[in-house]
């Protein structure tokens with residue numbers, strides 16, 4: 491294993507487990523700050539491995555592989571939430587500095603544990619229950635109304651692991667798996683998570699950075715737009731958000747970060763709802779992510795400090811940067827893989843059409859529906875920004891040709 495090349499002058503090495511786009515997007519701010527990154531990558535051509543010189547390929551589920559790699563790093567952080575508990579425990583036992591800590595990360599890895607903890611600390615959640623049998627599902631649906639939402643507590647992302655369920659048979663396969671995994675560490679070992687289907691006004695996210703010394707900074711609350719369970723668009727800040735609700739959800743985010751001792755960038759996905767009693771806007775928490783997050787990609791071009799720079803500052807316990815927006819609105823549109831694999835020719839068109847457009851592609855192979863990049867536009871006219879960002883994303887995907 492070649493050692494990461496440290497910058498002279500006492501600069502640190504930050505290790506990132508996982509070589510996806512989140513690790514890749516740390517590369518530019520790391521270069522600016524002379525911080526060296528070392529990525530434990532899934533493959534030599536992983537998104538981050540293309541741009542970060544120290545990117546040994548290794549299996550993040552193999553304790554010895556991860557231990558050997560981590561020895562060269564001053565701090566270790568994560569591109570994804572799938573590192574197994576035994577690997578995290580071995581690193582912690584070796585004295586490796588992990589941000590977030592395994593104790594905090596648990597609540598982003600396991601949606602059942604997260605629901606229990608949120609309920610315990612008094613954070614509003616959808617009605618929820620674990621289920622092991624068809625009778626459990628039947629009883630939950632009878633109490634909360636059909637359809638219900640079923641989730642695999644571990645391992646899901648981009649709507650994989652989330653189902654709309656109209657009858658217990660719709661999750662018969664998951665219940666079978668849960669029975670098989672009982673007593674193991676499998677994703678369904680504790681059953682499946684059932685939630686009431688929330689009749690939300692829209693989806694919001696609050697993004698926070700928190701450092702080990704306890705400094706915290708929050709970006710403005712954003713609106714996220716999901717299509718088929720995948721985030722397609724983010725509006726920063728959430729347009730027309732009730733100022734009281736904005737303050738309440740930001741305060742809730744800071745409180746959750748503090749109470750779980752989260753370190754690094756931390757995202758909370760929420761649903762905006764209407765309080766049935768008062769008719770006032772309110773929120774319930776959907777899920778937690780303890781890493782830079784898709785809902786924060788806008789900040790790369792739209793805020794004084796982008797989330798990837800802020801994550802590096804937070805995990806190194808450096809003072810945090812200002813999260814203040816640079817303009818009234820930033821719109822982020824995700825570029826999803828389409829039918830045509832050649833992306834570069836599209837640059838000529840989108841760049842000529844819109845010189846203000848900021849394109850971020852991840853160096854990932856095109857597969858339909860896969861997140862392969864995003865675009866950002868910053869300005870004052872929200873409708874115009876949405877139209878232009880959407881056009882550029884669709885053109886890069888290939889769903890439109892002019």
Ligand SMILES: Nc1ncnc2c1ncn2[C@@H]1O[C@H](COP(=O)(O)OP(=O)(O)O)[C@@H](O)[C@H]1O
Pocket residue numbers: 616639641646647648649650651652685686687688689693716719759776777
């Ligand atoms: N309880 C719920 N009620 C209504 N919609 C939901 C609920 N839970 C999830 N969804 C929808 O499914 C999407 C994905 O669910 P989420 O739990 O965030 O899974 P993932 O880990 O795949 O992001 C959410 O963004 C939301 O659009």
Ligand SMILES: [Mg+2]
Pocket residue numbers: 648759777
């Ligand atoms: Mg989600």
